[in-house]
Amino acid sequence: MSHYLSKKMVLSTVTACCFTLAGCASAPQPTASPANTTNANTVGAEGIAFKQNDGFQLPAYQKQVLDNGLTLYLLPQHEVPLLSIEVLVGAGAVQDQQGGEAFLTSQSLLLGAGGKSKQQLEQQTDFIGASLVTSNDKEASYLNMTFMQKDTAAMLDLLAAVLRQPEFNPEEFTKLHARLVAQQQQAKESPRNVISRYFDSLLYGNHPYAKPTTGTEQSLAALNLADVSHFYQRHYQPDNIAIAVAGDFDIAELSAMLAGRFASWHGASVSTSELREVSKPATARVLLVDKPDATETTLMIGGVGVSQNNPDYVGLEVVNTILGGRFTSWLNDELRVNSGLTYGARSGFSSLSAGGAFQISTFTKTETTRQTIELALATYRRLWQQGIDQATLDSAKAYVKGQFPPNYETNNQLADLLVSMHLHQLDNGFINNFEHKVDSLTLADTERLINQYFPQQQLQFVLIGKASELNELAQSLGEVSTVAITDNGFSSNE
Numbered sequence: 001m002s003h004y005l006s007k008k009m010v011l012s013t014v015t016a017c018c019f020t021l022a023g024c025a026s027a028p029q030p031t032a033s034p035a036n037t038t039n040a041n042t043v044g045a046e047g048i049a050f051k052q053n054d055g056f057q058l059p060a061y062q063k064q065v066l067d068n069g070l071t072l073y074l075l076p077q078h079e080v081p082l083l084s085i086e087v088l089v090g091a092g093a094v095q096d097q098q099g100g101e102a103f104l105t106s107q108s109l110l111l112g113a114g115g116k117s118k119q120q121l122e123q124q125t126d127f128i129g130a131s132l133v134t135s136n137d138k139e140a141s142y143l144n145m146t147f148m149q150k151d152t153a154a155m156l157d158l159l160a161a162v163l164r165q166p167e168f169n170p171e172e173f174t175k176l177h178a179r180l181v182a183q184q185q186q187a188k189e190s191p192r193n194v195i196s197r198y199f200d201s202l203l204y205g206n207h208p209y210a211k212p213t214t215g216t217e218q219s220l221a222a223l224n225l226a227d228v229s230h231f232y233q234r235h236y237q238p239d240n241i242a243i244a245v246a247g248d249f250d251i252a253e254l255s256a257m258l259a260g261r262f263a264s265w266h267g268a269s270v271s272t273s274e275l276r277e278v279s280k281p282a283t284a285r286v287l288l289v290d291k292p293d294a295t296e297t298t299l300m301i302g303g304v305g306v307s308q309n310n311p312d313y314v315g316l317e318v319v320n321t322i323l324g325g326r327f328t329s330w331l332n333d334e335l336r337v338n339s340g341l342t343y344g345a346r347s348g349f350s351s352l353s354a355g356g357a358f359q360i361s362t363f364t365k366t367e368t369t370r371q372t373i374e375l376a377l378a379t380y381r382r383l384w385q386q387g388i389d390q391a392t393l394d395s396a397k398a399y400v401k402g403q404f405p406p407n408y409e410t411n412n413q414l415a416d417l418l419v420s421m422h423l424h425q426l427d428n429g430f431i432n433n434f435e436h437k438v439d440s441l442t443l444a445d446t447e448r449l450i451n452q453y454f455p456q457q458q459l460q461f462v463l464i465g466k467a468s469e470l471n472e473l474a475q476s477l478g479e480v481s482t483v484a485i486t487d488n489g490f491s492s493n494e
Contacts, residue, residue: 055435069239081149083247084411088419091235094208100215114161191298201491237267244418278355284478290467297465302359303455
């Protein structure tokens with residue numbers, strides 16, 4: 001399934017057998033500025049070069065920036081009396097100094113806030129049937145709330161307390177810290193859960209994108225409450241935060257409620273440095289992760305992809321759908337249906353602000369690893385050797401367009417979309433013109449995209465399995481580094 005621009009689906013670390021593509025967007029229309037803001041823009045479907053009934057259009061929303069730099073996105077939807085709030089903090093794993101600070105801080109936000117204990121926060125949300133969760137990825141941390149319209153004031157009070165007055169209770173932190181370290185220790189029991197972290201370490205090298213979202217077992221264990229407090233003070237500042245709300249509300253009323261809780265928040269300005277672009281590897285490399293008891297090999301093949309805001313992203317979505325983006329893709333047909341080598345094979349782009357990755361992923365029995373890799377590579381080479389015919393292209397177009405609107409049906413999806421747009425500085429053009437761009441894609445376009453973006457040389461391989469039986473194969477694929485899966489971290493340099 002195609003997921004387009006969704007923080008939960010696109011910006012998170014790509015797993016072994018599920019990859020995503022994304023993109024999106026805004027063309028502001030000035031309106032009167034509400035109180036306590038520096039500006040307010042209504043952003044909607046106006047001014048599009050084709051008729052609204054030609055495709056899905058992003059509903060109109062209003063953008064406001066408070067005097068302290070905090071950004072608000074307000075998108076009314078009155079179908080059901082529910083609201084979803086998505087908070088984005090520009091603090092992800094790329095900002096980690098030791099490893100795991102962004103992850104541990106986001107998880108610690110709910111240990112008590114505004115004079116309420118962790119238990120009281122949980123009781124309040126449970127009593128009114130609301131949800132409140134935190135998460136992070138490579139580039140940001142998030143807080144998500146969903147609640148009934150009648151509970152808006154209470155939930156906004158809770159939101160302000162969590163963001164502005166987290167208490168980081170020492171006893172609760174000790175329990176949380178121990179639980180998260182234990183989870184980190186257990187993560188490698190399933191190679192499919194961690195293979196993307198190994199692939200990131202191999203592909204990105206010394207780039208900040210190589211940092212695992214949750215840190216490593218040792219780096220996370222080494223963190224303490226002071227580290228969390230310092231990370232919070234450094235990054236959880238109003239000018240580094242965006243709050244998106246989608247649901248049943250009046251814009252003027254909700255704007256005033258949010259300003260009343262956040263306009264007085266005066267923090268230190270957060271200095272940010274632009275990430276350098278991801279560099280292409282100079283040689284073909286293999287990271288062989290030894291799991292002596294393994295009976296199967298989990299593998300990933302790929303290279304450098306594209307950034308989140310690449311103008312060719314829509315076309316790449318279509319082409320990848322053919323290669324490995326749906327159940328009837330070339331890769332799944334060859335590796336699962338025709339040969340029975342695996343239960344599934346996928347491909348896709350995982351894209352970030354300064355670049356990204358392209359990956360092919362699957363798993364197979366140890367004894368069929370060579371056959372699986374050779375067939376996967378042969379299938380991949382069909383992009384250049386055979387190309388795409390019109391019937392195949394038309395089928396992929398229909399599939400992509402059919403998957404598109406359902407990604408933005410709920411309040412939660414829309415709020416998530418708005419913060420993703422904010423993070424990647426995208427405008428409404430991607431959403432509003434998406435189906436038009438799909439329709440206009442030609443066979444000549446697909447040939448250009450294949451030659452320009454799909455990595456063909458210096459491929460990178462991660463193999464997790466029984467190294468004693470995979471070493472000869474690995475040597476034939478590229479320059480080999482071998483690590484034990486029980487070792488700390490996800491690279492040969494740790």
